[in-house]
Amino acid sequence: MQPFNLTHLNNTSDIKSLSSIEGARFIAGGTNLIDLMKLQVETPVELVDLSDWQDERSITEHDEHFRVGAMVTNTELANYASKTVGLSLLSQALLSGATVQLRNRATTAGNLLQRTRCYYFYDTAKPCNKREPGSGCTAIDSVNRIHAIFGTSENCIATHPSDMAVAMMALDAQVELITPNGETKTLPLRNFYCKPGATPHIENCLKEGELITAVILPKRAAGTQYYHKVRDRSSYAFALVSVAAGLVLQNNKVEKLSLGFGGVGTVPWYPATAIEALTGAQLTEANIEKALDAELASAKVYGSNNFKPQLLRNTLHKVLRALAEHQRTYPQHEGALYEN
Amino acid sequence: MSTLKGPTLKGPTLKGPTASSQPKDGPSPTCMSINGVSYALPNDPRTTLLDFLHQNLALFGTKKGCDHGQCGACTVLVEGERINACLVFAFQLRGKAITTIEGIAKNDELNPLQSAFVKRDAFQCGYCTSGQICSSVALQKELADKTPSAVTFSENYSAREDISERMSGNLCRCGAYPNIVDAIEDVIALEPQ
Numbered sequence: 001m002q003p004f005n006l007t008h009l010n011n012t013s014d015i016k017s018l019s020s021i022e023g024a025r026f027i028a029g030g031t032n033l034i035d036l037m038k039l040q041v042e043t044p045v046e047l048v049d050l051s052d053w054q055d056e057r058s059i060t061e062h063d064e065h066f067r068v069g070a071m072v073t074n075t076e077l078a079n080y081a082s083k084t085v086g087l088s089l090l091s092q093a094l095l096s097g098a099t100v101q102l103r104n105r106a107t108t109a110g111n112l113l114q115r116t117r118c119y120y121f122y123d124t125a126k127p128c129n130k131r132e133p134g135s136g137c138t139a140i141d142s143v144n145r146i147h148a149i150f151g152t153s154e155n156c157i158a159t160h161p162s163d164m165a166v167a168m169m170a171l172d173a174q175v176e177l178i179t180p181n182g183e184t185k186t187l188p189l190r191n192f193y194c195k196p197g198a199t200p201h202i203e204n205c206l207k208e209g210e211l212i213t214a215v216i217l218p219k220r221a222a223g224t225q226y227y228h229k230v231r232d233r234s235s236y237a238f239a240l241v242s243v244a245a246g247l248v249l250q251n252n253k254v255e256k257l258s259l260g261f262g263g264v265g266t267v268p269w270y271p272a273t274a275i276e277a278l279t280g281a282q283l284t285e286a287n288i289e290k291a292l293d294a295e296l297a298s299a300k301v302y303g304s305n306n307f308k309p310q311l312l313r314n315t316l317h318k319v320l321r322a323l324a325e326h327q328r329t330y331p332q333h334e335g336a337l338y339e340n
Numbered sequence: 341m342s343t344l345k346g347p348t349l350k351g352p353t354l355k356g357p358t359a360s361s362q363p364k365d366g367p368s369p370t371c372m373s374i375n376g377v378s379y380a381l382p383n384d385p386r387t388t389l390l391d392f393l394h395q396n397l398a399l400f401g402t403k404k405g406c407d408h409g410q411c412g413a414c415t416v417l418v419e420g421e422r423i424n425a426c427l428v429f430a431f432q433l434r435g436k437a438i439t440t441i442e443g444i445a446k447n448d449e450l451n452p453l454q455s456a457f458v459k460r461d462a463f464q465c466g467y468c469t470s471g472q473i474c475s476s477v478a479l480q481k482e483l484a485d486k487t488p489s490a491v492t493f494s495e496n497y498s499a500r501e502d503i504s505e506r507m508s509g510n511l512c513r514c515g516a517y518p519n520i521v522d523a524i525e526d527v528i529a530l531e532p533q
Contacts, residue, residue, distance in 0.1 A: 006385045006431065031427045034388070035408050047385075051432045075421075075487075082488040095490040099509025100482070101475070102409060104421045105428060227493075235490065235508035340497035 093167035156200030222246030239263030375443030412510035464514035
């Protein structure tokens, strides 16, 4: 591991006195960053340690929303969300990711900012535009079974690995951040991530020195909710395809559909086209298929991942069928589809 | 805001760590407590907790498997919560109380989970066992606190499936999984729910 200088941020207001060293990185839980530093995929010259940053370690409930501090761990958020019916989807997504050991360290902001698990991003002997801009994309012409079908470019097809972010997309989350000048900004999570385009190394709209302070989750009915993750083993594996869905059904008509797709996008995928096609429509197999056709019109496959469009179709059908059956049996239900 | 500036590589090596009994108000911010003993942080900030245990403290019970947070052999408890010691810098845990496998038994009395692992033959080579036991000690508390797992929200539930899910961060390449779940079930059955 390359040597680095170490600075500590203890209070949010201290951000104004941080030196602006190019290449400095904040470190919260460190479960992804330390791994990447060991492999020298990441070589920050300075780390700003957030271990003593106490300001953003809690979840607070307000009239219209929940505010989740950036340093709230994935375990804490999963536990809280499991007891909050409108946030069940988020709890399910969090618990389907990683392991207890990792969730105990990983933070809310760190989860949003985790890097792809593309094999070639991790392998410093291979070209990767995300790791080394301009070097090329190995994945496009190699084994790309885990790679994306949405939001890709000729320069990068790496998936965003987060489950949590997929549920947050579906739940209309917003990201709150602070600039090095101490100014606070809030923006929709849907506008936070950047598709690779010609600059795969730029993954989100955070600028140098900006720090995520919280995630805002609006209070609103999500209906019956289910996070279904399809993967190579039943625990501790990244999604090949995942569907985060919340459904409110009224006389078999879709009143409200919250939807996010994981494992298929270069960013946590918000399927706006499918949501638009289904909202207000009768929930039939034919209409689900039509919505999928419309969403998948922009998808592109790369060889080893040719199975993903069909797997996504099967998964969405299964999830919406189960949610609809539950809503018909328990009209106006709010919470998890299954709870043991 | 405090600043610790490099150079990080050429600082004096902490051969014999400064060990002292833990003060009543807990370890100081420049120390961490490991199994009740307070130690000064390593000089090199690149030192992970796992490497600190091995290289500075000669506590080898915590194992290095993958060194990337994938196998769980390095599982230790921080304030009672399980983490991977390979994916945390020692400086991130200043002021914290850490328990390793060496601190799980009370003097000569094994933790009930340690006894259950022996009774159920819940290992073969034993390399993953210290991580499995630390993980299951934390699991016991998580279950007592009624924290959810992915299985809580799954279509098909069974207690064994739930334990397997909660233990999925600890791999056993000998394949002792059924016996590990047996051992954990033995002890959890004794716990008031």
